[in-house]
Amino acid sequence: MTIIEVCHVPPFSNSCRPTPTELSLPLNFSDIFNLKFPPVQSIFFYKLGESTTTFFKTVILPRIKHSLSITLFHFLPLAGHLSWPQHSAKPIVVYNTANDGVLLTVAVSDEDLDHLYSDIRYASESNPYLSPLSVSETKASILSFQITLFPNKGFTTGYTLNHAFLDGRSISLFMNSWACICRNLDANLKISPNSLPEELNPSFDRTLTQGSKGLEMKYLNYWLGLKLPGSDANPRSLKPIPFPVPADVVRATFPFSREDIKKLGERVKSKLERGNQTKPFSTYVLAYAYTLVCMVKAKGLKNSNKVKFGLTADSRTRLNPPLSRNYIGNCVTSCDVLVEVEHLLKENGVGYVAKRLNEMIKGLENGVLEIAKEKVPFMDVEPGVRVILVAGSNRFGKYGADFGWGKPMNVEITTIDVGESFSMMESRDESGGVEIGLVLKKHEMEMFDSLFVHGLKMLRSSL
Structure with missing residues (x-):
């Protein structure tokens, strides 16, 4: 270059x-x-x-x-x-x-x-x-x-x-x-x-x-x-805290079609116990839950392991009074939950994650500022816990960035290579579809690819 x-x-x-x-x-x-x-x-x-x-x-x-x-x-x-x-x-x-x-x-x-x-x-x-x-x-x-x-x-x-x-x-x-x-x-x-x-x-x-x-x-x-290894000694320094990026990881994009999301929702709903129904699962929740379960399996996590997963919710319309949807600046609230991996590895692990995500989203109704009061930027995590987060949303309209020569062929949130995260955005070619961006070790990506594709194929043929 x-x-x-x-x-x-x-x-x-x-x-x-x-x-x-x-x-x-x-x-x-x-x-x-x-x-x-x-x-x-x-x-x-x-x-x-x-x-x-x-x-x-x-x-x-x-x-x-x-x-x-x-x-x-x-x-x-x-x-x-x-x-x-x-x-x-x-x-x-x-x-x-x-x-x-x-x-x-x-x-x-x-x-x-x-x-x-x-x-x-x-x-x-x-x-x-x-x-x-x-x-x-x-x-x-x-x-x-x-x-x-x-x-x-x-x-x-x-x-x-x-x-x-x-x-x-x-x-x-x-x-x-x-x-x-x-x-x-x-x-x-x-x-x-x-x-x-x-x-x-x-x-x-x-x-x-x-x-x-x-x-x-x-x-x-x-x-x-805060004092972290590698951070600046001057507490008022504007330099960001350095995060290491693994050298041996690979990147890929995985699509959900609108039909995939529909069938996934039907499958999750059918597996929920009678009397244990929740409000309908959104596209965001279903895509997140399926991706997380595939990630946990691809990483080879065991029943005895623990994983913390969470979401970052747009708070503009959740404040009182609400802000404009076009407010420029950060305006988000983070939520997370710590669970044992065995729940994700069961037959309806996707349904389990979807329910927990719905609970987090419902919790936002209690007031985002109240939730924010309980948070600090770096929450202590017990040794051995894997933290998996999502970047982006399927509602941001990333593919609307057409400069006059057509919309993008792909949009990549590059910095998911820091930590264990994946990205989500709307599908380029289909309303209601979703694209997942992922960074994993090569053997983990091969396993994720197999799990993701095979799982959706089985879903399409079973309903």
Whole structure:
């Protein structure tokens, strides 16, 4: 791979639509919860046979850059940086100079694009197509992007985001807004920042989260007092805590069709004991439960082992008063449960997990702030317990990021290679379908592949 350009993209501004010279935003309780977690990275793969080097440089890249600049006009705080001034009790997001903006790296690769998104491949193969954030003890960027051309095959768009300010819904809204602006640019690129469609219009209103200041300070004091191997000695440092990434793991994507989900729901319901029915299982719950059981089996866990699994729920509409669905920032609540693996290995292990997930979701009705009060970023886990989490959701609309040359062939949440996690998003080609992204050791992936495919095949033939 060859890097051909690294440039700074500022928010759009002209005499008719000047960009504000400065602004600042406080972090909310959910932002501070994520303050020192590693950045989140993702790659969008686009197939385009006409993507010659000339077409890329004269058509694709100018449109990408100009539309990114316009998008930053609408999402101005994302062009700023995270700071923790000495006079401030907590970090803030600041936009205040002409040097603010996002870093865009442009590269060319001669690797096989199809292999990178459609085959089982080493997880590390994704790394060259992502650019790092600029982070120091006192200043941290919010976003960075990398566009990589695969001549005559297509291109990728990769992002790296600071988890202290953005969650999955926030970045999905940004990417879909950027794509919408790009595909609607005039051919001469002279479009100015028109209003976004209402469904893409971001909200940065922080007034409705002011009642959570006690939580903010609880989480902040937790980070200030935390001492972990490899972490920065300065407690106010904005550098994330390093998480090791295994070198021998592979990555793959597994699809559920809408019919698979339907039959899975029927199967789980039929196995539940009479009088032990729960509310209907959502697509998210069914896909999660089936994937988790396959993972536990593929990892070779035994009845006597314990596993902690959980979910991260969007809290925007669960707060009182609720936030806009287009609120930009972290606004999530995490729930988890510790269980013995033997429950997952039984005949209706999927049903068991689905019920526990439904119980967690129902528990959110008691108030997300009450649940948040019981959490700290790193919960103590007894030795030997495996922690398995999910990243993403089938409701974020990742495949809506069509920049004008078709929707992505695949979207990868790259950073599930940290820890034991899997990703979930909506299906590219079918409403109601789901895609699962997974990173495992090679022999575990082979076992998971067999279990996942065989289980769905048996399900289709048995009902």
